[in-house]
Every structure is written in structure tokens, then in C-alpha cells.
Amino acid sequence: MKSSDDELNQLLNEVKVPPAGSNLAERIIMQARPPSHLQTESVNEGGFLKQIVAALAFPKPGYALACSMLIGVLVGWQNPDVNTNAVQTISANEELTSLFLAEITFAEEFFDE
Amino acid sequence: MKSLEQQADEELMVLIKAYNHDAFSELVRRHSDRFYSLSYRTLFNQSDAEDIVQESFLKIWHKPELWQEKRNAKFITWFYRIIVNACYDLNKKKSSQELPLADEDYPQDSEVDEVSQQRFSTVESALKQLPERQRMALNLCFYEGLSNNEAAEIMGLRLKALQSLIMRGKTNLKAQLNITEERNHEK
Numbered sequence: 632m633k634s635s636d637d638e639l640n641q642l643l644n645e646v647k648v649p650p651a652g653s654n655l656a657e658r659i660i661m662q663a664r665p666p667s668h669l670q671t672e673s674v675n676e677g678g679f680l681k682q683i684v685a686a687l688a689f690p691k692p693g694y695a696l697a698c699s700m701l702i703g704v705l706v707g708w709q710n711p712d713v714n715t716n717a718v719q720t721i722s723a724n725e726e727l728t729s730l731f732l733a734e735i736t737f738a739e740e741f742f743d744e
Numbered sequence: 745m746k747s748l749e750q751q752a753d754e755e756l757m758v759l760i761k762a763y764n765h766d767a768f769s770e771l772v773r774r775h776s777d778r779f780y781s782l783s784y785r786t787l788f789n790q791s792d793a794e795d796i797v798q799e800s801f802l803k804i805w806h807k808p809e810l811w812q813e814k815r816n817a818k819f820i821t822w823f824y825r826i827i828v829n830a831c832y833d834l835n836k837k838k839s840s841q842e843l844p845l846a847d848e849d850y851p852q853d854s855e856v857d858e859v860s861q862q863r864f865s866t867v868e869s870a871l872k873q874l875p876e877r878q879r880m881a882l883n884l885c886f887y888e889g890l891s892n893n894e895a896a897e898i899m900g901l902r903l904k905a906l907q908s909l910i911m912r913g914k915t916n917l918k919a920q921l922n923i924t925e926e927r928n929h930e931k
Contacts, residue, residue: 635918635924636914638923639914639917639921639923640886642867642921643867643871643882643886643887643917645863645864646785646864648781648784648785649784649790651793651794651797652790652791655777655798656772656777658798659776659797659798659801659802660768660769660772660773662798662802663765663768663802663805663806664765
């Protein structure tokens with residue numbers, strides 16, 4: 632004599648699951664690729680040559696501009712012909728002289744009137 | 745040092761967080777059949793069940809931070825919950841589109857005799873007619889062999905609520921399959 636639970640369990644056990652199609656696990660594994668930044672590139676001959684060429688390539692415009700400015704500053708700094716202090720002193724003296732002359736002219740005109 | 749095959753699921757998840765593809769492969773090989781069975785018994789559609797398992801595993805590969813290591817947390821329980829929720833979502837989507845639940849492409853085994861085939865389809869259709877949560881509770885406890893506590897945790901229910909679902913599920917099945925105590929006593 633079987634209980635109703637036993638009979639139900641027996642019937643439930645007869646329900647089979649069809650097998651998953653063509654290796655489900657391997658398909659999932661194939662679809663899960665490591666992130667690109669973690670993928671290691673093999674350094675073959677072609678890859679190595681590309682790296683050399685890339686190293687010799689012309690720099691980007693930003694780098695080129697910065698480099699040329701740096702070179703300009705260094706060249707200017709080391710050139711002994713250009714004395715900025717002397718140039719500044721001369722120009723200041725000239726300004727003072729012209730100002731003094733302008734004041735004298737103004738005073739002469741004022742007293743003449 | 746332990747090989748990947750010897751490592752627990754939770755240890756593999758730590759490696760997967762560091763994008764260890766071998767650890768992921770081991771986890772998939774270890775559990776894909778089990779989760780496919782649960783999905784199939786919930787959805788009764790082979791390709792949908794495969795898609796659910798595939799998408800769920802790929803989700804943990806792309807977002808391994810979803811796995812939060814807590815004390816005594818089991819990977820299996822956590823992943824069952826992901827599968828269960830994915831099945832619920834798909835069923836909801838399908839019911840809104842009013843598509844049939846049955847798998848039309850399921851191949852019939854010609855060697856199985858007619859009586860067994862008929863009984864099989866009767867049981868399967870009875871299972872399909874059960875409310876979703878009753879079916880899930882039976883799947884987890886009967887087919888997956890989980891304890892009532894584990895099944896309750898996976899379904900987000902209290903233990904008594906789960907036991908009630910199982911009882912009602914069994915009663916409904918017995919009614920649909922015409923199984924009664926009197927009939928059994930007569931045998």
C-alpha cells in the first residue's frame with residue numbers, strides 16, 4: 632500500500648529534463664572573455680617591429696610645441712649677448728628724460744601765457 | 745596550494761573578482777547543469793532555460809562585485825536566487841506577451857511507450873498549471889534537494905510561508921493527477 636505522497640513523489644520523479652543543447656557550459660565560458668586591459672598580447676616579431684616604429688614616430692603637436700618652447704627658453708637663458716637688465720635700465724632712463732622735457736615745455740608755455 | 749577543482753565556490757568567486765577566467769570556467773562547469781535543470785523545470789522551455797543560465801553566469805563575470813562576501817554566505821544559495829528572479833522576470837515578460845509556456849520544440853522520445861509518455865505529459869502539464877511560487881517551492885525542495893530553510897531564503901520567504909506553499913502545491917498536484925488517499929487504501 633502506497634501513501635498519496637509516495638505516489639506523487641514517484642510521478643514527479645518521472646519528469647525528466649531534456650539535456651541542454653550542445654555543451655552549454657563551454658558556450659558560456661567562450662562568451663566570457665577577459666577584459667581587454669587584462670589580455671596579454673603576445674610579442675611576436677611583427678608586434679616588436681611595430682613597437683619600434685611607434686617609438687620613432689613624430690611626437691604629437693602638443694609635445695612638439697612644449698619641446699620647442701623649452702628649447703627656446705634654454706637657448707635664450709644661455710645667450711650672453713642679450714642683457715635684459717641693461718635694456719630695461721636704458722628704456723627707463725629714456726622715459727624719465729622725455730617726461731622731464733615734457734614738464735619743462737608745459738611750464739614754459741604756462742608762464743608765457 | 746589547492747587546485748581550482750579543489751577550491752570551494754566562494755574561493756572561486758574571490759578569484760573571479762580578479763578576473764580569473766579559469767576560476768570562472770571551473771564554476772560554470774561545476775554548476776551549469778544544476779541551474780539549467782531548475783530553469784527548465786520553472787520555464788518548461790529549453791532555449792529559455794539555457795539563456796537564463798548563460799545570462800546569469802555572464803552577469804557575475806562582468807559584474808563580480810555583485811557577490812558580497814558575508815559570513816557563512818553560500819554561493820549556491822545566492823546564485824539560486826539570481827536564477828529564480830531571472831525566471832520570474834521572464835515569466836512576467838512572457839505572460840504580458842501572452843506566449844505559450846510549453847516548449848514546442850521538445851523532442852519526443854519515440855522509444856518511450858505511449859502509456860509512459862501520456863503519464864509524463866500529464867504530470868508535466870499538472871506542474872505547468874501550478875502557480876509559479878508553488879512550482880518554485882516544489883522545484884527547490886523536491887528536485888534540487890534543498891532544505892526548507894535554504895529554499896525559504898532563496899525565495900525570500902519565511903519558513904512557514906514556504907511550507908504552506910509546498911503543502912498547497914502538493915495538494916493541487918494530487919487533485920490534478922487524481923491521487924487520493926482512498927484510492928491508495930483500496931489498492
